[in-house]
Amino acid sequence: MNQNKFSNHFYYIILTGRKGKNIFADECDKSQFLNIVQRIYTKSIYKVCSYCILDNDVHLLMISKDPKSANKISLLIEEYSQYYKETHDDKIVILKKHDMKKIISPVEKCIEIHMLPVKTGITERVQDYWWSSFGTYYRKNMKKHIDPEDILNLISDKKREAKKKFMEMHKFAIPDKEV
Numbered sequence: 072m073n074q075n076k077f078s079n080h081f082y083y084i085i086l087t088g089r090k091g092k093n094i095f096a097d098e099c100d101k102s103q104f105l106n107i108v109q110r111i112y113t114k115s116i117y118k119v120c121s122y123c124i125l126d127n128d129v130h131l132l133m134i135s136k137d138p139k140s141a142n143k144i145s146l147l148i149e150e151y152s153q154y155y156k157e158t159h160d161d162k163i164v165i166l167k168k169h170d171m172k173k174i175i176s177p178v179e180k181c182i183e184i185h186m187l188p189v190k191t192g193i194t195e196r197v198q199d200y201w202w203s204s205f206g207t208y209y210r211k212n213m214k215k216h217i218d219p220e221d222i223l224n225l226i227s228d229k230k231r232e233a234k235k236k237f238m239e240m241h242k243f244a245i246p247d248k249e250v
Contacts, residue, residue, distance in 0.1 A: 104129065
């Protein structure tokens with residue numbers, strides 16, 4: 072695996088609610104968050120490589136050629152916070168950003184993000200959790216705001232081989248016809 076293949080910068084970001092409160096009351100909130108991600112993505116020079124939305128936090132792996140572009144995450148925080156204030160009685164829940172860390176091993180971090188629902192006991196199989204970017208890698212349902220190519224290219228230049236290795240790294244069986 073060639074982690075230094077690109078001069079891009081990968082960043083891992085965790086967004087949580089203040090005082091440990093849930094930031095997503097329901098699936099509509101999660102969907103709205105992804106809509107905001109897509110809207111900001113189209114205006115920015117960063118790309119989201121992976122994400123996982125849980126009830127109380129969001130984990131994002133982003134890539135950018137310009138390290139300053141990762142600051143666009145403040146737009147995401149502002150827009151979602153505004154949406155939440157307008158749609159919920161509990162006005163206290165506002166996103167806050169934890170450490171934004173530059174990542175040296177983006178493939179491993181991507182897998183770690185995808186495995187969060189399994190690790191936290193939400194689901195037994197990563198492919199069964201709807202609110203992560205895993206489906207973009209696993210199936211062919213490409214989401215406009217997620218770009219798996221940068222991660223897959225770090226594994227192999229051959230797309231099919233990269234995808235197969237990526238799935239093997241998640242440590243579960245996937246039917247051959249879906250790989």
